Amino acid sequence: MAKAATVKSNVQFIHTPSGDDLAVLPRTEYDRLVALAGEAKEDAAASRIVRNSTRALKEGREVVLPKSVADRLADGGNAVRVIREWRGMIQGELAVAVGISQNYLSEIETGRRKGPAELQKKIARALGVPMDLLIE
Template sequence: MAKAGTVKSNVQFIHTPGGDDLAVLPRSEYNRLVTLAAEAQEDAAASRIVRNSTRALREGREVVLPKAVVDRLANGANAVRVLREWRNMLQGELAVAVGISQNYLSEIENGRRKGPAELQKKFARALGVPIDLLID
């Protein structure tokens, strides 16, 4: 009788003339082992994703955004404005932080101007977000 937690197996071992030991097992047992191996690979992949995401968060390459912020961004709201408001910054504060006028920032937030890539980098640094969030 098998102990609790063990699986009874009908594996046969064959010793070949060349010295190899072969295991012969029922297809159902083989399928079970293949499924377990696939699950182990999925678990390992998920663990890698979690480790990589945790490292990216720690290094500032990723940021966790509240759902309300993500929803606004997904609905096409201006990213600079959404992220500035999320960071509880006034327009004047962000404008000073990136070295532009408040009027210029207002035009960017209202979609009348884009600003060069270097300015987008400054926004990302000032807002503490990856540049990807600011680039379409």
């Protein structure tokens, strides 16, 4: 078991006439404590971000994409096509899953048509991604 490091401190305690106990410490010790408090605050914020992201992943509000998929999307690839191909689906499968023709889906993937919001929700559900991932 590791032994805790001891920190030598030159803290003075003063008892005031009003009954308060005050700690007086060297500026370097004060600065060290402020820095430690800042690090603890950053750690807590990072932990909160991780918890929120983990919850969003479990609830299906976020999805982890491989770098190659993210790169294709960043390069302007059609989100429906890129995600469909990543999921290993052919156009016909996705079209049937959302109740449209393969031709209509092709027009969505080429950008000639957008489709109503309800259809976009169906596509997102069929692809297992949040709808906002499909919206440009």
